[in-house]
Amino acid sequence: MKTLIASSAAALALTAGMAMADGHSVVRMGTEGAYAPWNFLNDAGEVDGFERELGDELCARAELTCEWVTNEWDSIIPNLVSGNYDTIIAGMSITAERDEIIDFTQGYTPADPSGYAALDADLDVEGGVIAAQTGTIQASFIADQGWTVVEFATPEETLAAVRNGEADAVLADASFIAGALEGQSELVMLERTETLGGGVGMGLRESDTELRETFDAAITSMKEDGSLNALIEKWEVATTFE
């Protein structure tokens, strides 16, 4: 009898533990908070933007409790892997390189064209000095072209580098550049764009298969009823899905 109670208690404890692990009672959403319109801090100091609205909707559909956390872009992958939060939802393009370390959901935007901002609209970017944020697909694209890339930790610094002449142009998601150029006349967007990456997805730990499938399903349902496209149009982050 005693052993029966003990073993059933152990089994109960084990299943309770499993339920908690799989259920993720709170899902912590990691983002950067410095990349409008994707994610930024609003006037109240809270995470806002396309990904905030998207993430909240996904969590609602998947019936999860979500909490928002900001983290530097530089260390956003290491901190996911070491378990400080459970997802990356920070305008991160799906690339083969990143996919080796973490897993991605399906893309929640199609591949977004990247654009250049420069002081001079007639600038020829080829062979020029281009600023980009460290660890982005834009930075590795410029390096692959054999042009000179100067990397900065934050998107803001890449723009400042062009303004003070350190770089000729900055390469970033066209939606970010469009947002950043609003309300100022110094920088202009160049005509040339580059199509990089395989769309933007949510990053998760490779071991977190179940959570990934949950979010995948939620994204699919948002794609199907058109609410995802509506969100993309609202925030002007990318082209819509067909």
Added chain:
Amino acid sequence: MGFYVSFGTVLLLLAITAPLALSFGFGGAMAARSPIAPLSWIGKAYIAIVRGVPDIAFFLFFVIALDQGIEVLRHYAKCPDWPDAIRQGNDFLVCPEAKMPLGNAPQWVHESYGFMVAVFTFAIVFGAFAANVIFGAMRAVPRAQLETAEAYGMTRRQTFWRIVVPQMWVFALPGLGNLWMVLIKATPLLFLLGVEDIVYWARELGSSKAPRFTDYPHGDWRMWYFLVLLVFYLAFTRVSEIVLDRVMRRLTRGQATAAGEAQRKAAL
């Protein structure tokens, strides 16, 4: 709002770290002086290792190591039956009950936990420097004082607490004052540890805001925000200097040092 709160964060960090670092320093110096060889090795090794490693490297390495170390220990204590390995490829996985803080804890718990880890790291780093300063100061107490104490029949312990400790502060203070200054200036390292301190908010608020996303659009104002920080730090270190000067004058009174002698003569 966060910007103003963050000044409080920095001041709170200093207020907690300084005494903690001082006690680490005192403990380190006592250990290094200990007649028991292993204890003295530990004290000396602590001083030598932490002083020799660059602060930034120590901050980046130690904080992660400490955080994961605690989680591994909790993992073994709380879920001995966990079937999976902790390291799975790149992933660091402990059972949910072992997470520090728990994964479902509210955000402020996570933030204060991060803050405590930061305080502890600061205390260890600055404790090592303080230990070295205090170790030197203890040896600077004039030998004649110790011999007199022995002649009066005081034990080692009595000599230490009644003669060495009260007199060493005057020798330690210039070094400790220096450390305090360095500690004030080192607080922006908080930013590296992910604590939202004044540097974080200066950068966040100063960065340009497009009219579409805010009610107060402005260009790149980071320079002005950082200027405010510069003034803040300068003012703070200046005030500290004045206070340290006063303390020094108070401690010098009646001491067998050149400054103490000068004070005595001036009072005559």
